[in-house]
Amino acid sequence: MDRLVITGGNRLEGQIPISGAKNAALPLMCAGLLSSDSLVLSNLPQLADIRTLSDLLGGHGAELKVERDGGPLNGGRTLSITTKDITSTVAPYDIVRKMRASILVLGPLLAREGEATVSLPGGCAIGNRPIDLHLKGFQEMGAEIELKEGYVRAHAPGGRLEGGTVHFPMVSVGATENILMAATLARGTTVIENAAREPEISDLANCLNKMGARVTGIGSETLTVEGVDRLHGGEHDVMPDRIEAGSYAAAAAITNGQIELTGDNLKQVLTGSYDVLKEAGLGFEQTDRGLMCWLKSDHIQGINVVTQPYPGFPTDMQAQVMALMTLCDGASVITETIFENRFMHVPELARMGADITVHGNTATVRGVKKLLGAPVMATDLRASMSLVLAGLAAEGETYVNRIYHLDRGYEALVEKLTACGAKIIREKADGV
Ligand SMILES: CC(=O)N[C@H]1[C@@H](OP(=O)(O)OP(=O)(O)OC[C@H]2O[C@@H](n3ccc(=O)[nH]c3=O)[C@H](O)[C@@H]2O)O[C@H](CO)[C@@H](O)[C@@H]1O
Ligand SMILES: C=C(OP(=O)(O)O)C(=O)O
Numbered sequence: 297m298d299r300l301v302i303t304g305g306n307r308l309e310g311q312i313p314i315s316g317a318k319n320a321a322l323p324l325m326c327a328g329l330l331s332s333d334s335l336v337l338s339n340l341p342q343l344a345d346i347r348t349l350s351d352l353l354g355g356h357g358a359e360l361k362v363e364r365d366g367g368p369l370n371g372g373r374t375l376s377i378t379t380k381d382i383t384s385t386v387a388p389y390d391i392v393r394k395m396r397a398s399i400l401v402l403g404p405l406l407a408r409e410g411e412a413t414v415s416l417p418g419g420c421a422i423g424n425r426p427i428d429l430h431l432k433g434f435q436e437m438g439a440e441i442e443l444k445e446g447y448v449r450a451h452a453p454g455g456r457l458e459g460g461t462v463h464f465p466m467v468s469v470g471a472t473e474n475i476l477m478a479a480t481l482a483r484g485t486t487v488i489e490n491a492a493r494e495p496e497i498s499d500l501a502n503c504l505n506k507m508g509a510r511v512t513g514i515g516s517e518t519l520t521v522e523g524v525d526r527l528h529g530g531e532h533d534v535m536p537d538r539i540e541a542g543s544y545a546a547a548a549a550i551t552n553g554q555i556e557l558t559g560d561n562l563k564q565v566l567t568g569s570y571d572v573l574k575e576a577g578l579g580f581e582q583t584d585r586g587l588m589c590w591l592k593s594d595h596i597q598g599i600n601v602v603t604q605p606y607p608g609f610p611t612d613m614q615a616q617v618m619a620l621m622t623l624c625d626g627a628s629v630i631t632e633t634i635f636e637n638r639f640m641h642v643p644e645l646a647r648m649g650a651d652i653t654v655h656g657n658t659a660t661v662r663g664v665k666k667l668l669g670a671p672v673m674a675t676d677l678r679a680s681m682s683l684v685l686a687g688l689a690a691e692g693e694t695y696v697n698r699i700y701h702l703d704r705g706y707e708a709l710v711e712k713l714t715a716c717g718a719k720i721i722r723e724k725a726d727g728v
Contacts, residue, residue, distance in 0.1 A: 297697070297698070297700070297724070297725055297726075298699050298700075298722050298723065298724060298725065299695050299696060299697045299698075299699060299722070299723060299724075299725035300684065300687075300694075300695070300696040300699055300702075300710070300720055300721070300722055301693060301694075301695055301720070301721050301722075301723060302669070302684065302687035302688060302690075302693065302694045302695075302696065302718070302719065302720045303669075303692070303693050303719035303720075304667070304669055304687055304688055304689055304690035304691060304692065304693075304694060304719075305689070305690070305691060306551060306553075306688070306717050306718055306719055307551050307552055307553040307717070308547055308548055308551045308553035308554075308555055308688065308713070308716040308717055308718055309553050309554050309555070309716055309717055310555060310556070310715050310716035310717060311555070311556045311557075311558055311585070311586075311715070311716075312544045312555055312556070312557055312558065312712045312713075312715070312716060313368070313369055313370075313557075313558045313559060313712070314536045314537055314540055314541045314544075314557050314558065314559040314562065314565075314586070315339075315341040315368060315372060315536070315537050315540055315707040315708075316338075316339035316340050316341045316372050316533075316534035316535070316536065316537060317341075317496060317499075317534060317535050317536060317537035317538065317539075317540075318341060318343055318345055318346070318537060318704070318705050319397075319469075319494075319496045319537075319539070319612075320495075320496040320499045320500070320534050320535045320537075321337065321340050321341060321346060321534045322345060322346070322349055322397040322400060323397070323400050323473040323477070323496065323497075323500045324337055324499065324500055324503055324532060324534060325337065325340075325346070325349050325350070325353060325375075325377060326349070326353070326400040326401050326403075326404050326473075326477065327404065327477055327500065327503060327504060327507070328353065328358055328377030328378075328379055329353065329356060329358060329379050329382065329401060329404035329405060329408060330404045330407060330408055330477060330480060330481060330504075330507065330527045331379070331507055331526070331527040331528060331529055332378075332379060332380050332381070332526075333378070333527075333528045333529030334376045334377065334378040334529040335376070335377045335378075335503075335507065335529055335530055335531075335532070336363065336374060336375070336376045336377075336529070336530070336531040336532070337374065337375050337376075337377070337531075337532055337533075337534055338364070338371070338372070338373075338374040338531070338532070338533045338534065339371060339372045339373075339374075339533050339534040339535075339536075340372050340373040340374070340375050340534055341368070341372055341373075341534075341537070341707040342368060342372070342373060342707055342708075343703065343704060343705060343706075343707055344700065344703040344704045345395050345397065345704045345705065348391060348394045348395045348398070349395065349397065349398065351391055352387060352391045352392070352398055352401060353377065353379070353401070355383075355384055355386075355387075355388070355391070356379065356382055356383065356384055356385070356387075356401065356405065357379055357380070357381050357382050357383030357384065358377050358378065358379040359377070359378045359379070359380075360375055360376070360377055361375065361376045361378075362374070362375055363375065363376050368707045368708035368711065368712075369708065369711070369712075372534075372707075378529075382405065382408060382409050385405045385409050385411050385412045385413060386412075386413045386414075387401050387402070387405075387412070387413070387414040387415055388415060389415035389446060389447075391415075392414065392415035392416075392417050393415065393417070393418065395417075395704075396417040396418075396420060396425060396470075397470070398414070398415075398417060399414060399417050399427055399430060399470060399474065400470060400473055400474055400477070401414060402414045402430065402434070402448065402450060402474055402478075403430075403434070403473070403474035403475060403476075403477040403478035404477050404478070406434060406439060406450050406452060406457060406478055407457055407477065407478040407479075407480065407481040407482065408481060409455075410451065410452040410454075410455035410456060410457075411449075411450065411451045411452065412448075412449075412450050413447050413448070413449045413450075414447065414448050414450075415446060415447050415448075416443070416446055416447065416448060420676065421637070421640055421675035421676045421679075422635040422637055422638045422640070422676050423635035423636045423637045423638065424636065425635075427448070427470075427471070429464055429465075429466070429468045429471035430468075430470065430471045430474045430475070431448065431450075432462075433462040433464070433471055433474070433475040433478075433488075434450055434457070434474075434475070434478065436460050436461065436462045437452075437457040437458055437459065437460050437462065437475070437478060437479070437482055437486065438452060438453065438457055438458040438460070439451065439452050439457060440452075440453065456481070456482065456483050457478055457479070457481070457482040457483070457523075458482060458483050458484060459479065459482045459483060459484030459485045459486040459521070459522075459523055460484075460486060460487075461486075461487045461489065462475050462479075462486060462487070462488050462489065463489040463490060464488070464489065464490040464491065465490070466490075467490060467491075467492045467605040468492060469492045469494050469496070469497065469605075471492075472488060472491045472492040472497055472519070473496075473497060473500055475488055476488060476491075476497070476500065476501060476504070476511065476519060476521060477500070477504070479521035479523060480504050480507075480509040480510075480511070480521060480523065480524065480527060481523060481524065481525075481526070481527065482521075482523040483523055484522075484523055485520060485521065485522050485523065486520070486521045486523065487518065487519070487520050487521075488518065488519040488520075488521070489517070489518055490517055491513075491516075491517050491518065491519045492605055492606065493515060493516065493517055493605070493606050493607065494605070494606040495535060495538065495565070495567075495606065496535065498514050498515045499532075499534070499535045501514045501519065502514065502532070503530060503532040504527070506530035506531070506532060507527040507528055507529065507530040508524055508526070508527045508528045508530075509521065509524060509527060510522035510523075510524060535565070536559045536560065536561070536562065536565050538565045538566055538567075538568070538569065538610070539610065539612045539613060539678070539705075540705075540706060540707075541557050541559070541562055541565055541566055541569075541587075542566055542569040542573065542610075542613045542616065543613070543616050543678075543681050543685070543706070544557055544589075544712070545557065545566070545569075545573055545578060545580075545587075545589040546573070546613075546616045546617065546619065546620050546685055547684075547685055547688060547713070547716075547718075548578070548589040548590055548591070549573070549576065549577065549578050549589070549590070549591040549596060549620060550596070550619065550620050550623065550685050550686075550688060550689040551688050551689055551718075552591050553590065553591075553716070553717075554588065554589070554590040555588075555589050555590070555716055556583055556585060556586055556587070556588045556589075557586045557587045557588075557589060558585040558586040559586050560586075562586050562587040563580065563582060563587055566587075567606075567607050568606055568607050568608055568609055568610050568613075569609065569610060569613045569617075572599065572601050572609050572613075572617060573589075573617075575597060575599045576596055576597050576599050576617070576620055576621070576624070577591055577592055577593035577595065577596050577597040578590065578591060578592060579591070579592030594625075595623075595624065595625035595663075596620055596621070596623050596624040596625065596663070597624060597625060597626075598621065598624040598625060598626035598627050598628040598661075598663060599617075599621070599624075599628050600628065600629040600630075600631075601614075601617065601628075601629075601630055601631070602630075602631040602633060603631065603632050603633050603634050604633060604634075605634070611632060611633075611634035611635055611638060612678050613678070614630060614632055614638060614678070615638070615641045615678040615679045615681065615682035616678060616681050616682050616685055617630065618630055618641065618642075618645065618652070618659065618661060618682055619641075619645065619681075619682040619683070619685040619686045620685065621661040621663065622645055622648075622649075622650035622651075622652070622661060622663065622664060622667060622686060623663055623664065623666075623667065623689060624661065624663035625663055626662075626663060627660060627661065627662045627663065628660070628661045628663070629658060629659070629660050629661075630658070630659045630661065631657055631658045631659075632657045632658075632659075633657060636657070638676075638679075639654050639659055640674070640675045640676065640679050641674060641678075641679035641682045641683065642654055642659060644672040644673065644674060644679070644683055645667075645682065645683070645686055647670045647672055648667045648668055648669065648670050648672065648683075648686050648687075648690055648694065649664055649666065649667045649668045649690075650664060650667065650686070651663075651664050666690070666691055667686050667689055667690035667691070668690055668691050668692055669687060669690045669691060669692030669693040669694040669695075670690075670694060670695075671694075671695040671697065672686075672687075672694060672695065672696055672697070673696070673697035673698045674696070674697075674698060674701055675698075675701070676701055677701045677702065677704050677705045677706075678705075679701070680696060680698070680699065680701040680702045681702065681705075681706065683696050684696055684702070684709070684713075684720075687720075688713070688718055688720075695725070697725060699722070710722050
């Protein structure tokens, strides 16, 4: 198993190109199941999750072809997904267990074939993560659902889902995406109330419209989808990764460096994190190529922050901001409201000298003068990134184990940080 070895204390300076967003790319790829024509997606990041989903889609009959490969530092990949026929409506446990977003094939399969059998994804390190809202939504569209032997078996009587009103009692990104995709091919109109408003959902809705879907209300909490008989192919550029951008902005600040994030509309992409990072002392300046980020104030400023659905502060930035706060002037209070168990990075940061107390869903972080390198390991993707950030600032060497989490969501992490002067290498480590 690989690990990262980071020698901390280097001021980072340089450019980092922001990749296409994992959390946009995954639902967009699933949309490829909705049409027998080709969906061509550009700016796709090369990540473990994308490979996992490619395997899953291949099992349903999709043909995936790399049309262009600019590499992570030059525009990413262009992939065509052509699903002439759905050859299997079963999403097996062996693939779904690797990646929870696999549940997003349920809506497209059910919409196109009138049936789907998808393994229940189970929980993960950050929480229970049930899928009841997805299932309730499909039932409101006429589907019959059965849970058997760890699988969801969904069936649309008469072979087609019916439009209806799907009201979500709480905001769910995945459930909104699943119902949105299913509704494009349903009979009649579907109104999705209390829809999540994350930009990745707008990216998906815009792509679906390019494929002939009729989605209105994009970006709002009510999405209206007029079902059509078939979707055609389309071309779509995956939006930039707002969490990757925020993570590298935090890297600039924690090393007292200066990083130019390159890509389009990055200030807007950072909505939700932008104000929080500014309050923490970051300066931002729009440049020709993107957004310059640096620590503007003398010290990192302690802040109080609460994770919220978009446009609030994203839970996927919570661990990285906590890493930043370990070195703040004064204290910071961080409240996690989205996932019930998303503080697994706290004990690891504490091993590096951080002073953090957790009560329920609130962490109080008292800034320390310095962090000290240590062997650490994380249980999820963003927690791993928080340890990388801490390692970049720490005195001495930090060994980040279990980096398969980082491979899920940060494209070319070592290359991007090295290009800015970080001392970071990836090496084999036995038995961790
Ligand atoms: C691939 C992807 O895009 N992942 C993102 C997506 O995950 P994901 O789509 O899984 O997250 P949700 O928005 O669905 O989850 C939000 C909350 O709702 C709960 N819930 C969700 C569905 C359900 O049927 N029942 C239920 O109770 C979850 O347990 C969680 O507490 O949004 C999260 C919240 O912004 C992000 O952290 C993830 O990075
Ligand atoms: C939690 C995340 O992803 P997933 O929903 O795929 O687990 C994430 O991207 O931070």
